[in-house]
Amino acid sequence: MADLRNTFAGIKSPNPFWLASAPPTDKAYNVHRAFEAGWGGVVWKTLGEDGPPIVNVNGPRYGALLTPDRRMLGFNNIELITDRPLSVNLDEIREVKRAWPDRALVVSLMVPCTETAWREILARVEDTGADGVELNFGCPHGMSERGMGSAVGQVPEYVEMVTAWCKQHSRMPVIVKLTPNISDIRKPAAAAKAGGADAVSLINTINSIIGVDPVTLQMSPATGGMGTHGGYCGPAVKPIALAMVAEIGRTPETAGLPVSGIGGVAGWRDALDYLALGATNVQVCTAAMAFGFKIVQEMIDGLSDYMDEMGFATTAAFQGRALSSVTDWQYLNLEAVSKAVIDQDKCIQCGRCHIACEDTSHQAISAVKDGRRLFEVKEDECVGCNLCVTVCPVPDCITLRTLSPGEVDRRTGKPLSAQPADWTTHPNNPMRKAA
Amino acid sequence: MADAAAPNAAASAAAAIDRALAAATPADVAAGRRSPEALAAAIADAAPRLARGQALVEAERCLYCWDAPCQQACPTGIDVPGFIRRIADDNLRGAARTILSANPFGGTCARACPTEVLCEQVCVRNLQQGKPVEIGRLQRYATDAVMSRPVTALFSRAAATGRRIAVVGAGPAGLTCAFELARRGHEVVVHDLRDLPGGLNEYGLATYKMAGDFAQAEAAWLLGIGGIGWQPGWELETAAQLAELRASFDAVYLAVGLAGTHRLGIDGESLHGVHDAVAFIATLRQAKTPEALARLAVGRRVVVIGGGMTAVDVAVQSRLLGAERVDIVYRRGPEKMGASAAEREWAQKNGVTIHFGLAPLAIDGHGGHASAVRFLPHPGGGDAVRFEADQVFKAIGQKLDESVLASSGLTLLDGRVVTDANGHTGVPHLYAGGDCRAGGRDLTVEAVEDGKRAAAAIHQELLP
Numbered sequence: 001m002a003d004l005r006n007t008f009a010g011i012k013s014p015n016p017f018w019l020a021s022a023p024p025t026d027k028a029y030n031v032h033r034a035f036e037a038g039w040g041g042v043v044w045k046t047l048g049e050d051g052p053p054i055v056n057v058n059g060p061r062y063g064a065l066l067t068p069d070r071r072m073l074g075f076n077n078i079e080l081i082t083d084r085p086l087s088v089n090l091d092e093i094r095e096v097k098r099a100w101p102d103r104a105l106v107v108s109l110m111v112p113c114t115e116t117a118w119r120e121i122l123a124r125v126e127d128t129g130a131d132g133v134e135l136n137f138g139c140p141h142g143m144s145e146r147g148m149g150s151a152v153g154q155v156p157e158y159v160e161m162v163t164a165w166c167k168q169h170s171r172m173p174v175i176v177k178l179t180p181n182i183s184d185i186r187k188p189a190a191a192a193k194a195g196g197a198d199a200v201s202l203i204n205t206i207n208s209i210i211g212v213d214p215v216t217l218q219m220s221p222a223t224g225g226m227g228t229h230g231g232y233c234g235p236a237v238k239p240i241a242l243a244m245v246a247e248i249g250r251t252p253e254t255a256g257l258p259v260s261g262i263g264g265v266a267g268w269r270d271a272l273d274y275l276a277l278g279a280t281n282v283q284v285c286t287a288a289m290a291f292g293f294k295i296v297q298e299m300i301d302g303l304s305d306y307m308d309e310m311g312f313a314t315t316a317a318f319q320g321r322a323l324s325s326v327t328d329w330q331y332l333n334l335e336a337v338s339k340a341v342i343d344q345d346k347c348i349q350c351g352r353c354h355i356a357c358e359d360t361s362h363q364a365i366s367a368v369k370d371g372r373r374l375f376e377v378k379e380d381e382c383v384g385c386n387l388c389v390t391v392c393p394v395p396d397c398i399t400l401r402t403l404s405p406g407e408v409d410r411r412t413g414k415p416l417s418a419q420p421a422d423w424t425t426h427p428n429n430p431m432r433k434a435a
Numbered sequence: 436m437a438d439a440a441a442p443n444a445a446a447s448a449a450a451a452i453d454r455a456l457a458a459a460t461p462a463d464v465a466a467g468r469r470s471p472e473a474l475a476a477a478i479a480d481a482a483p484r485l486a487r488g489q490a491l492v493e494a495e496r497c498l499y500c501w502d503a504p505c506q507q508a509c510p511t512g513i514d515v516p517g518f519i520r521r522i523a524d525d526n527l528r529g530a531a532r533t534i535l536s537a538n539p540f541g542g543t544c545a546r547a548c549p550t551e552v553l554c555e556q557v558c559v560r561n562l563q564q565g566k567p568v569e570i571g572r573l574q575r576y577a578t579d580a581v582m583s584r585p586v587t588a589l590f591s592r593a594a595a596t597g598r599r600i601a602v603v604g605a606g607p608a609g610l611t612c613a614f615e616l617a618r619r620g621h622e623v624v625v626h627d628l629r630d631l632p633g634g635l636n637e638y639g640l641a642t643y644k645m646a647g648d649f650a651q652a653e654a655a656w657l658l659g660i661g662g663i664g665w666q667p668g669w670e671l672e673t674a675a676q677l678a679e680l681r682a683s684f685d686a687v688y689l690a691v692g693l694a695g696t697h698r699l700g701i702d703g704e705s706l707h708g709v710h711d712a713v714a715f716i717a718t719l720r721q722a723k724t725p726e727a728l729a730r731l732a733v734g735r736r737v738v739v740i741g742g743g744m745t746a747v748d749v750a751v752q753s754r755l756l757g758a759e760r761v762d763i764v765y766r767r768g769p770e771k772m773g774a775s776a777a778e779r780e781w782a783q784k785n786g787v788t789i790h791f792g793l794a795p796l797a798i799d800g801h802g803g804h805a806s807a808v809r810f811l812p813h814p815g816g817g818d819a820v821r822f823e824a825d826q827v828f829k830a831i832g833q834k835l836d837e838s839v840l841a842s843s844g845l846t847l848l849d850g851r852v853v854t855d856a857n858g859h860t861g862v863p864h865l866y867a868g869g870d871c872r873a874g875g876r877d878l879t880v881e882a883v884e885d886g887k888r889a890a891a892a893i894h895q896e897l898l899p
Binding site for chain 2: 067069198348349350351352354355367373393394
């Protein structure tokens, strides 16, 4: 069994699967259950400053993008930070940490943008014995209207300033949670690093409206006839989050900054994606809210079995391994040519590849041969775009074959060079560099 | 001691007499073998309507194939991926319109089509998952959803054309033709021998396929399009009648089905207790309540001769009425059987035994009533096999009453009317379709397609 022990921003946990700051981590009852199920760590649902607790709506707080068989593709929420008194939360955090010394317990925080406010709450959190704090600069709904959450995360200067206060007024590791509602994730990540952050976590949720009720023509879900945009998460956001995680990992200014990957982790494969693109651990919420805490057991098992199969003793063995395969478009090798290949033994004759290619791409898959329904790739038309692979309902029925150097691309009639050649030197590029 | 023995001897003798009497007892054909409550459950929907959740999940299995094999396999060419996608999209009205515009009897076909040898047989999911999309059940889900609203919520009539067409036969072919012509603005009068419209939908299909008096509900729904007159109790008996129709209407569509039945041509065929399966099913279908069904007499032991859907329908319904033992005996092998594998499985699931390779030899009688049927192995012969029977059903196919038609100038082939692909008979303004037309497979869905094509052709001829 592979060793899944994890150290993130100096915080140890028995595995890299943490529950993200969210409703599942709002109180001791849930967190005890989560740790009993096997979660490696928990980021306690965001605490606000002392005083009258915030209030939530008492109508729908959640909405979802579902498949017809009601599997959750995306999840939307308008819950605010904890609506329980600060002292109750702090007492429970202390109690839980004492009961589960081997698990990571990080506390998410969101207070007004003043040094005093941050200093005061940091002291009280540190007193609980919690392992660290995560600065919630991400929530895009509700709290952002009050100048907190993503309102801070969208201004790199604020990110740096608050991070610096936290480092100054606390001995705890500081994780800065980033909002994706920004055009360039590298800016707030760099600001967090400049402020002294021990790590960043991303992504928080994305501004979202699930839809419109077709009868009332009100946005949905609505409370009292009105709705507001929420924060979007779940499987649908994972590709967005992965791109941001990779950007941070491959940008010299932010490379090496520990990353906790968040967004759409529902299984070990998702965790692998994040880790291979440079994250040290992952945080999960939607999948737990959909299926309960037990799913961490399948995640742990799956990752461990994968690592055994691959011969990885620890997650460090493959962490960040995929980063070097991420580059800018201009550096892609234009001499690497692929062609679709249809395995006729696997083909079920649905014709989806044909119609997708015929209507929307390169007319490179024929449908009839000798009067018979048969789908074949026309190599002289195929550009290797992968559309047919993605629409084919049968796994591994259509694959891409990369042509060997010297082989003639039947579309262009030219033999392929063994020498990679990209856009920077391409003759059609008016800005090309000399080869 | 002798005194003591005497009653025993007498009892023993009496028992022997009872046994002898029982062996020779006239056939046990009785009503009320099952309670109305048990019958109500027995004749309930064989495949109930899918619930919304089931329909959505099943609809999701459809791959939306290009040039979909299911659509090609459907004699009426229903855009199957299109209607299934509309179900998944929560557009049941659109799904139903897609189905019914290709096949007005989409509701009956969803229940009665042998989908396992049509659309579902060619579903690509068979290759991938060993199980087709349940197209028939999805079709029912969609069509049922619109039956509570008038047909005019989906289809409208074109402006009146002033043309009048006579349709003879109110089965699927005739009513489809009438409906399609009415939609185009023509006036139609449908003539039929029976009291109720629907043809075999009303008088021929098994009860559990058409639960809830669906045939009448569907016919009434379709007739709601307007412009269709209904002439029941009208039987085509003379060439003069047909000539008169041709004289008083702009066109005539013959969809008379196959009203006659074949004879076995063996001894004992006229004994009491020997019935045409189609007649028995018609009677059964008109017993529209469990109480009425309980009044139908059925044999304790039933033998069905034949191998088509009718054989299965009569056999299973005999079982449901309470027959203890039902045997279907077919002359040839399973591969030649008209009833599909799914139909055979349905029969077996309902306790019917199917025997192959046995040709009927004679029906034995007792006191003028059938008591057994003897068969010879076929082909090849051998020792006769005997099945005890209180009731015998002949389900060996129907035929056309040719006399009127032949004398009306129609060409007949193998006992059916020859037409072109659009149903034109070659006699001016005279069209024919459905089971009476040569070249079909006697399927409801083919009859519908015949009616649809003929309506288009008649319209084209009358209003070029």
